Amino acid sequence: MNHEPNPNPQPGVESYESAPESSSSSPKKILTGAVVILLILAVLAVAGILRRMHAHTVLAERTHDLAAPTVSVAPARPGAPVDTFVLPGNVTAYTDAPIYARTDGYLVRWYYDIGSKVKKGALLATIDTPELDKQVAQAESDLATAQANANIARIQAERYSGLVKSDAVSQQDADTYVNQAAATAATVHSAQANVQRLKELQSFEKVYAPFDGVVTARAVDTGQLISQGSGAELFHMQAIETLRVYANVPQVYAQTLKRGMKIDLTFPEHPGKIFAGTLVRTADAIDPASRTLLAEIDVNNRSGELLPGSLAQVHFKTPIAVPTLIVPTSALIFRRDDMELATVVDGDTAHLVHVRIGEDDGATVQIVSGVNPGDQIIQDPPDSLVDGERVNVVQPGSMPTPAGEL
16 A cells, blocks of 8 residues: 655644654764864864974074174285385393492492493492401401411521521421421411402492493482392493394294394384394294294494384395285284184185284285185184184175164
């Protein structure tokens, strides 16, 4: 028996045929929606993680880039062959001597003050030595006594020497008086030496100038107690008509120095004036500590324009040409051991090299050794730059402007 559906179902009344179909599709829809939601959440989570990872990578790269100092480079330009170089020189007196007392006493008078020009043998001061004067008088009395005893012994020795020939006295007695005469004669010689010694000490009561020069210091005054020896300096003298100028010449120029060569000297207190000096001697040995050769240049100072103790600029002329490179003075790095220049290798790596400089005019400096033509020299390197450090290289003139500057 066939049942046909009611073509006119009443509103609100569901047929029993459609109910099972609706109830079976509802859980599938819920599951599908949940899966879609989970997929969306997973995609969002993966996108967030990737975004964070990318931001972290970009931040690390940016931090690494900012950590490297930004520098500008320029090649060292060839300089003219070096035929002169300038070194500082210490000016000293030709003869420099402290004057000490050789006897004890009190200063009676001094005759020359600082700045006084004196001749050799000029009397500088007089010292009163009453104790020494008494010792001289006593020694002279002892000498007179010894001479009298020696005279008596000599007479007796001569007498006994004559008597022994006639057998009036024994040979033994004669020998005794002869030996006694010899002993007293030796005593006389000893007393004479003692008197001479004390008189020489007494002669030191007067202090004389040992050479022509100028008194540069006076450390005593009238009535002051004077003690012999080097404990207290009385005067200080310097011979300044000829001055010695000492300069330390780098080892590379040592072979170019010849005795007798003329050398120009300049002084900051005499701008524009050149003084002629002569190389008179060298140490003939390189100082192992500084790798330099000590040279002495003598300069005529009869005019008295130059003062010992001052600083001179010594202009040496070298007959051998030394190729050099010119770099700005600001490119030098002053380290405790030596001077260095910073170069760039492999495009972004700093390399520090030790250099030896030649002539320096204040703005630029000649590099004698340490760098080669074409080396990229870092201009104005930071003090903290170390060898092997990574740097950002920019062209000169394109350096970024520091914050806060217009």
